[in-house]
Amino acid sequence: MSRPNIRLWVTTFFIILIIFLVSIFGVIKAFQMKLNARTGENVTFFTTAKSVLTLNYDSELEVKLKAESMKYVYENISIYYQEDNEELIPLTIETLKWAEDKSVEVLGAYSKKPIDLIFMSREDLEQLSNIDSAGGYYSHFEKVMGVNVDPDSVESILQGLETPLYFFKRKILHEYAHYATFKKIEEAETFGDTFPAWFIEGIAEYVGNDGTEVPYESNPYETLPLESISWDNEFHEARQIDHANPYMQSYFTVNYLVQMYGNDVLVELIEKTNDTVGFYTALEQITGRTTSEFEQDVLEYYQ
Known part of the structure:
Protein backbone atom coordinates (compact mmCIF):
# COMPACT_ATOMS: atom_id res chain seq x y z
CA MET A 1 0.00 0.00 0.00
CA SER A 2 1.48 3.38 -0.97
CA ARG A 3 2.07 6.07 1.66
CA PRO A 4 -0.69 8.41 0.30
CA ASN A 5 -3.19 5.52 0.49
CA ILE A 6 -2.17 4.81 4.09
CA ARG A 7 -2.74 8.49 4.99
CA LEU A 8 -6.13 8.41 3.30
CA TRP A 9 -7.11 5.22 5.15
CA VAL A 10 -5.98 6.62 8.52
CA THR A 11 -7.75 9.94 7.89
CA THR A 12 -10.97 8.16 6.87
CA PHE A 13 -10.79 5.91 9.95
CA PHE A 14 -10.43 8.85 12.32
CA ILE A 15 -13.23 10.78 10.63
CA ILE A 16 -15.56 7.78 11.01
CA LEU A 17 -14.44 7.35 14.64
CA ILE A 18 -15.10 11.01 15.42
CA ILE A 19 -18.55 10.85 13.80
CA PHE A 20 -19.33 7.70 15.79
CA LEU A 21 -18.20 9.22 19.10
CA VAL A 22 -20.14 12.44 18.44
CA SER A 23 -23.24 10.38 17.65
CA ILE A 24 -22.86 8.34 20.85
CA PHE A 25 -22.35 11.57 22.81
CA GLY A 26 -25.52 13.00 21.28
CA VAL A 27 -27.55 9.89 22.10
CA ILE A 28 -26.35 9.87 25.72
CA LYS A 29 -27.03 13.62 26.12
CA ALA A 30 -30.56 13.17 24.75
CA PHE A 31 -31.12 10.23 27.08
CA GLN A 32 -29.72 12.28 29.97
CA MET A 33 -32.38 14.94 29.35
CA LYS A 34 -35.12 12.28 29.32
CA LEU A 35 -33.84 10.78 32.57
CA ASN A 36 -33.77 14.18 34.24
CA ALA A 37 -37.32 14.89 33.09
CA ARG A 38 -38.58 11.48 34.20
CA THR A 39 -36.87 11.28 37.58
CA GLY A 40 -36.68 14.94 38.54
CA GLU A 41 -33.02 14.37 39.36
CA ASN A 42 -29.90 16.02 37.97
CA VAL A 43 -28.44 12.85 36.45
CA THR A 44 -24.78 13.24 35.47
CA PHE A 45 -23.45 12.37 32.03
CA PHE A 46 -21.31 9.60 33.55
CA THR A 47 -24.31 8.05 35.34
CA THR A 48 -26.34 8.24 32.14
CA ALA A 49 -23.56 6.58 30.11
CA LYS A 50 -23.26 3.82 32.71
CA SER A 51 -27.04 3.29 32.60
CA VAL A 52 -27.00 3.00 28.81
CA LEU A 53 -24.13 0.51 28.86
CA THR A 54 -25.57 -1.65 31.67
CA ALA A 180 -41.06 -12.35 34.18
CA THR A 181 -43.28 -10.77 31.52
CA PHE A 182 -40.71 -8.17 30.52
CA LYS A 183 -37.97 -10.80 30.46
CA LYS A 184 -40.13 -12.85 28.10
CA ILE A 185 -40.80 -9.78 25.93
CA GLU A 186 -37.07 -8.96 25.91
CA GLU A 187 -36.19 -12.50 24.80
CA ALA A 188 -38.80 -12.28 22.04
CA GLU A 189 -36.82 -9.23 20.83
CA THR A 190 -39.89 -7.04 21.16
CA PHE A 191 -40.27 -3.81 23.14
CA GLY A 192 -42.38 -3.61 26.31
CA ASP A 193 -44.16 -0.43 25.19
CA THR A 194 -45.47 -2.37 22.18
CA PHE A 195 -47.92 -4.18 24.47
CA PRO A 196 -51.07 -2.59 25.90
CA ALA A 197 -51.07 -1.79 29.59
CA TRP A 198 -54.14 -3.96 30.19
CA PHE A 199 -52.22 -6.99 28.86
CA ILE A 200 -49.16 -6.31 31.03
CA GLU A 201 -51.23 -5.58 34.13
CA GLY A 202 -53.64 -8.41 33.38
CA ILE A 203 -50.83 -10.98 33.45
CA ALA A 204 -49.58 -9.56 36.76
CA GLU A 205 -53.10 -9.64 38.21
CA TYR A 206 -53.60 -13.19 36.94
CA VAL A 207 -50.43 -14.36 38.69
CA GLY A 208 -51.17 -12.18 41.72
CA ASN A 209 -54.57 -13.80 42.21
CA ASP A 210 -53.33 -17.36 41.81
CA GLY A 211 -55.13 -19.60 44.27
CA THR A 212 -57.78 -16.94 44.91
CA GLU A 213 -61.28 -17.16 43.51
CA VAL A 214 -62.28 -13.82 42.00
CA PRO A 215 -65.97 -14.04 41.05
CA TYR A 216 -67.05 -11.76 38.22
CA GLU A 217 -70.00 -10.71 40.36
CA SER A 218 -67.51 -8.93 42.62
CA ASN A 219 -66.77 -6.54 39.75
CA PRO A 220 -69.34 -3.70 39.89
CA TYR A 221 -67.31 -1.52 37.54
CA GLU A 222 -67.94 -0.32 34.03
CA THR A 223 -66.09 -2.08 31.22
CA LEU A 224 -63.93 0.34 29.24
CA PRO A 225 -62.87 -0.16 25.59
CA LEU A 226 -59.55 -2.03 25.70
CA GLU A 227 -57.88 0.46 23.41
CA SER A 228 -58.70 3.22 25.94
CA ILE A 229 -56.54 1.50 28.58
CA SER A 230 -53.75 0.45 26.25
CA TRP A 231 -51.07 2.95 27.27
CA ASP A 232 -49.69 3.73 30.71
CA ASN A 233 -50.99 7.30 30.94
CA GLU A 234 -54.49 6.22 29.85
CA PHE A 235 -54.44 3.25 32.22
CA HIS A 236 -53.46 5.35 35.23
CA GLU A 237 -55.99 8.03 34.31
CA ALA A 238 -58.66 5.30 34.25
CA ARG A 239 -57.69 4.43 37.84
CA GLN A 240 -59.14 7.78 38.85
CA ILE A 241 -62.55 7.05 37.31
CA ASP A 242 -65.00 6.15 40.08
CA HIS A 243 -67.00 3.72 37.95
CA ALA A 244 -63.96 1.94 36.42
CA ASN A 245 -61.29 -0.46 37.68
CA PRO A 246 -58.75 -1.12 34.91
CA TYR A 247 -56.82 -3.62 37.04
CA MET A 248 -59.87 -5.79 37.60
CA GLN A 249 -60.92 -5.49 33.95
CA SER A 250 -57.40 -6.49 32.87
CA TYR A 251 -57.50 -9.52 35.16
CA PHE A 252 -60.80 -10.78 33.78
CA THR A 253 -59.65 -10.21 30.18
CA VAL A 254 -56.40 -12.16 30.62
CA ASN A 255 -58.20 -14.84 32.62
CA TYR A 256 -60.63 -15.22 29.70
CA LEU A 257 -57.72 -15.57 27.26
CA VAL A 258 -56.11 -18.32 29.36
CA GLN A 259 -59.38 -20.19 30.01
CA MET A 260 -60.45 -20.14 26.36
CA TYR A 261 -57.12 -20.47 24.55
CA GLY A 262 -54.83 -22.15 27.10
CA ASN A 263 -51.67 -21.05 28.93
CA ASP A 264 -49.68 -20.85 25.70
CA VAL A 265 -51.82 -17.99 24.37
CA LEU A 266 -49.89 -15.34 26.33
CA VAL A 267 -46.54 -16.46 24.95
CA GLU A 268 -48.04 -16.74 21.48
CA LEU A 269 -49.26 -13.15 21.68
CA ILE A 270 -45.84 -11.96 22.87
CA GLU A 271 -43.96 -13.83 20.15
CA LYS A 272 -46.37 -12.88 17.37
CA THR A 273 -46.31 -9.17 18.19
CA ASN A 274 -43.48 -7.36 16.41
CA ASP A 275 -42.67 -4.30 14.30
CA THR A 276 -44.91 -5.42 11.44
CA VAL A 277 -47.64 -7.24 13.39
CA GLY A 278 -48.98 -5.06 16.19
CA PHE A 279 -50.56 -6.49 19.33
CA TYR A 280 -54.16 -6.06 18.26
CA THR A 281 -53.44 -7.63 14.86
CA ALA A 282 -51.82 -10.58 16.66
CA LEU A 283 -54.85 -10.81 18.96
CA GLU A 284 -57.21 -10.93 15.97
CA GLN A 285 -55.10 -13.57 14.21
CA ILE A 286 -54.95 -15.81 17.29
CA THR A 287 -58.59 -15.49 18.34
CA GLY A 288 -60.12 -15.10 14.90
CA ARG A 289 -62.10 -12.16 16.29
CA THR A 290 -61.91 -8.42 15.77
CA THR A 291 -61.06 -6.40 18.86
CA SER A 292 -64.69 -5.32 19.34
CA GLU A 293 -65.89 -8.92 18.89
CA PHE A 294 -63.26 -10.10 21.37
CA GLU A 295 -64.43 -7.52 23.92
CA GLN A 296 -68.00 -8.76 23.50
CA ASP A 297 -66.86 -12.38 23.88
CA VAL A 298 -65.22 -11.52 27.21
CA LEU A 299 -68.41 -9.92 28.52
CA GLU A 300 -70.58 -12.83 27.40
CA TYR A 301 -68.18 -15.37 28.95
CA TYR A 302 -68.80 -13.97 32.43
CA GLN A 303 -72.54 -13.39 32.09
Missing part, protein backbone atom coordinates in the same frame (compact mmCIF):
# COMPACT_ATOMS: atom_id res chain seq x y z
CA LEU A 55 -29.26 -1.15 30.77
CA ASN A 56 -29.82 -0.45 34.46
CA TYR A 57 -30.45 2.94 36.06
CA ASP A 58 -30.16 3.40 39.84
CA SER A 59 -31.98 6.54 40.93
CA GLU A 60 -30.75 8.58 43.90
CA LEU A 61 -33.71 7.30 45.93
CA GLU A 62 -32.98 3.68 45.04
CA VAL A 63 -29.32 4.08 46.05
CA LYS A 64 -30.40 5.72 49.33
CA LEU A 65 -32.95 3.00 50.13
CA LYS A 66 -30.44 0.23 49.48
CA ALA A 67 -27.80 1.92 51.63
CA GLU A 68 -30.26 2.16 54.53
CA SER A 69 -31.45 -1.44 54.22
CA MET A 70 -30.24 -4.91 55.10
CA LYS A 71 -29.71 -7.34 52.23
CA TYR A 72 -30.53 -10.99 51.62
CA VAL A 73 -29.79 -12.72 48.29
CA TYR A 74 -32.11 -15.40 46.97
CA GLU A 75 -30.89 -16.83 43.65
CA ASN A 76 -30.93 -13.86 41.20
CA ILE A 77 -32.94 -11.60 43.54
CA SER A 78 -31.38 -9.20 46.04
CA ILE A 79 -33.92 -8.47 48.78
CA TYR A 80 -33.45 -5.17 50.61
CA TYR A 81 -35.35 -4.94 53.88
CA GLN A 82 -35.44 -3.10 57.19
CA GLU A 83 -34.70 -4.65 60.56
CA ASP A 84 -38.41 -4.59 61.43
CA ASN A 85 -39.11 -6.71 58.33
CA GLU A 86 -36.41 -9.33 58.85
CA GLU A 87 -38.87 -12.00 59.96
CA LEU A 88 -40.70 -11.60 56.64
CA ILE A 89 -37.74 -12.99 54.64
CA PRO A 90 -38.74 -16.70 54.79
CA LEU A 91 -42.28 -15.83 53.72
CA THR A 92 -40.89 -13.57 50.98
CA ILE A 93 -38.73 -16.38 49.57
CA GLU A 94 -41.66 -18.79 49.72
CA THR A 95 -43.80 -16.27 47.78
CA LEU A 96 -41.04 -15.62 45.23
CA LYS A 97 -40.82 -19.37 44.54
CA TRP A 98 -44.58 -19.41 44.05
CA ALA A 99 -44.34 -16.40 41.71
CA GLU A 100 -41.60 -18.12 39.68
CA ASP A 101 -43.60 -21.33 39.31
CA LYS A 102 -46.80 -19.55 38.26
CA SER A 103 -44.99 -17.23 35.88
CA VAL A 104 -43.28 -20.16 34.15
CA GLU A 105 -46.64 -21.92 33.92
CA VAL A 106 -48.20 -19.08 31.91
CA LEU A 107 -45.12 -17.60 30.21
CA GLY A 108 -42.77 -20.53 29.76
CA ALA A 109 -39.09 -20.51 30.72
CA TYR A 110 -37.07 -17.28 30.68
CA SER A 111 -33.54 -16.34 31.68
CA LYS A 112 -33.23 -15.06 35.23
CA LYS A 113 -31.14 -11.92 35.38
CA PRO A 114 -30.28 -9.99 38.56
CA ILE A 115 -33.17 -7.99 40.01
CA ASP A 116 -33.66 -6.04 43.24
CA LEU A 117 -36.68 -6.32 45.54
CA ILE A 118 -36.91 -3.41 47.97
CA PHE A 119 -39.30 -3.14 50.92
CA MET A 120 -40.17 0.51 51.42
CA SER A 121 -42.66 2.98 52.85
CA ARG A 122 -45.65 4.12 50.81
CA GLU A 123 -44.16 7.62 50.56
CA ASP A 124 -40.91 6.30 49.08
CA LEU A 125 -42.80 3.96 46.78
CA GLU A 126 -44.95 6.78 45.42
CA GLN A 127 -41.85 8.92 44.89
CA LEU A 128 -40.02 6.11 43.10
CA SER A 129 -42.97 5.14 40.91
CA ASN A 130 -44.60 8.57 40.42
CA ILE A 131 -47.92 6.79 41.03
CA ASP A 132 -50.36 7.84 43.75
CA SER A 133 -51.52 5.15 46.19
CA ALA A 134 -49.11 2.61 44.75
CA GLY A 135 -48.71 -0.64 46.68
CA GLY A 136 -46.02 -2.04 44.40
CA TYR A 137 -43.79 -0.98 41.52
CA TYR A 138 -41.68 -2.56 38.82
CA SER A 139 -39.22 -0.94 36.44
CA HIS A 140 -37.50 -3.07 33.83
CA PHE A 141 -35.03 -0.29 33.11
CA GLU A 142 -34.15 0.25 36.77
CA LYS A 143 -34.20 -3.54 37.40
CA VAL A 144 -36.12 -3.03 40.60
CA MET A 145 -39.31 -4.28 42.26
CA GLY A 146 -40.65 -2.07 45.02
CA VAL A 147 -43.14 -3.32 47.62
CA ASN A 148 -44.77 -1.24 50.32
CA VAL A 149 -44.60 -2.86 53.76
CA ASP A 150 -46.51 -1.08 56.50
CA PRO A 151 -44.65 -1.61 59.82
CA ASP A 152 -47.99 -1.85 61.62
CA SER A 153 -49.03 -4.84 59.46
CA VAL A 154 -45.89 -6.96 59.89
CA GLU A 155 -47.11 -8.75 63.01
CA SER A 156 -50.47 -9.50 61.40
CA ILE A 157 -48.73 -10.93 58.34
CA LEU A 158 -46.51 -13.13 60.50
CA GLN A 159 -49.56 -14.34 62.45
CA GLY A 160 -51.14 -15.39 59.16
CA LEU A 161 -54.14 -13.09 59.36
CA GLU A 162 -55.94 -13.55 56.07
CA THR A 163 -56.26 -10.01 54.71
CA PRO A 164 -52.77 -8.57 55.45
CA LEU A 165 -51.13 -11.89 54.47
CA TYR A 166 -53.07 -11.97 51.18
CA PHE A 167 -52.09 -8.43 50.21
CA PHE A 168 -48.43 -8.94 51.13
CA LYS A 169 -48.14 -12.08 49.00
CA ARG A 170 -50.23 -10.59 46.21
CA LYS A 171 -47.93 -7.58 45.83
CA ILE A 172 -44.87 -9.80 45.47
CA LEU A 173 -46.64 -12.14 43.02
CA HIS A 174 -47.83 -9.16 40.96
CA GLU A 175 -44.48 -7.38 40.73
CA TYR A 176 -42.54 -10.57 40.04
CA ALA A 177 -44.97 -11.35 37.19
CA HIS A 178 -44.04 -7.98 35.68
CA TYR A 179 -40.37 -8.97 35.84
